[in-house]
Amino acid sequence: MPSRSGDEEGAAYRNWLYDPSDYIDEEMRSEMWFESPTELVAAEEYLHDRVRGEYVNGWLNRGPDMATVEWAMFYADQLVNAPSVQAYGGSFDASTARETTATHGGSVDDAESLGSVNGYELVAYDEDRYGLYKDGEAVNVGFASEDVVRDLVAERAESPLDRAEGVEQLIDCIGFGTTASLNVQTGDDLEFTGSGVGYTVDGETTAVRFAHLNGEMSLDQLRELGDDSDALSSVTVDEDGPVRWLEGTVDTDRTALDGTMFHVGEAPFE
Incomplete structure (x- = not known):
């Protein structure tokens, strides 16, 4: 099956997929959606009209220009027992990334700066809504505390799904x-x-x-x-x-x- 180029195992999008059992000791229902907007733009002439409209006007329109977004991902527990992660990666700058997290989390003016963590600027929009941004990446984390958000970032380099068998x-x-x-x-x-x-x-x-x-x-x-x-x-x-x-x-x-x-x-x- 064709896949994305580069080091797949260490890819930015892949390592946001945390092990849900770290946060849930009971039944869990995790879901993920991934797409490559740049590939969708390149394939636009081949897509069905309805599909083309959904991607152009869907949840991605709250992010950066599609032509600059190489990947976008949503990952969450359907029962809301674990953090939700919505992330974009691409060729946009840190200012655009900051605006993107604000679009999903609140507003730039309302964001409380919490310093940096592993190269990301961390901001709080509410007690359980946070934004992470840097050049080329914008991430919103919901249903989580500041400590959990920092842990998620720290665990990203450790193949967090290794323990989720299968x-x-x-x-x-x-x-x-x-x-x-x-x-x-x-x-x-x-x-x-x-x-x-x-x-x-x-x-x-x-x-x-x-x-x-x-x-x-x-x-x-x-x-x-x-x-x-x-x-x-x-x-x-x-x-x-x-x-x-x-x-x-x-x-x-x-x-x-x-x-x-x-x-x-x-x-x-x-």
Whole structure:
């Protein structure tokens, strides 16, 4: 599956994915959304009109100019038992990054400066809303204390998902291409289960990978899912330990780039 260039393991976006079990001793439901605005802009002519409109007018319009944002990510616990992280990375300067955190957190005038942490300027917008910024990166952290925010930054260089068994492998499987989404949860036995979808647009066609962690779908069922879709071609299935996946190719203008086709059983657009 194509992924982003560079040192993937040490990439800025990847290391914001903290281990949720550090903050939750009970059931958790973590979700992630990732996209590359610069790749979406480059692929604009191939996207379905509705998809193009959603990316141009969606939550990213509260951030820097899309043409300067190489990656954007949202990561949170659906049950609000752990911090939420919304981050942008790209070629914008620290002033733009500061304005971006203020857009999501409050206002520049209301921000309380808390000094710096590991190269980021840290500001508080409320008792549980914070902003971190520097050249090329803007981050908002919610549902967290100042100490937790500082810990999140400090842990970023330590592969924070290493202890979340299987989750990092699931992320490796779907990759960080043009868009990626992930849902991970634990049950009574605290075993991680989940699924994710990754898309990499290459002009008129898009590579897609749909993966499960400790899921109930067998390889035969994944194969059947792929074969039943008239939108997918070049379908293959495979597994590695607790992760099973389906990989295929879809026409770019038929996909919403959000996993919809695997939830409803068909491509969202004709």
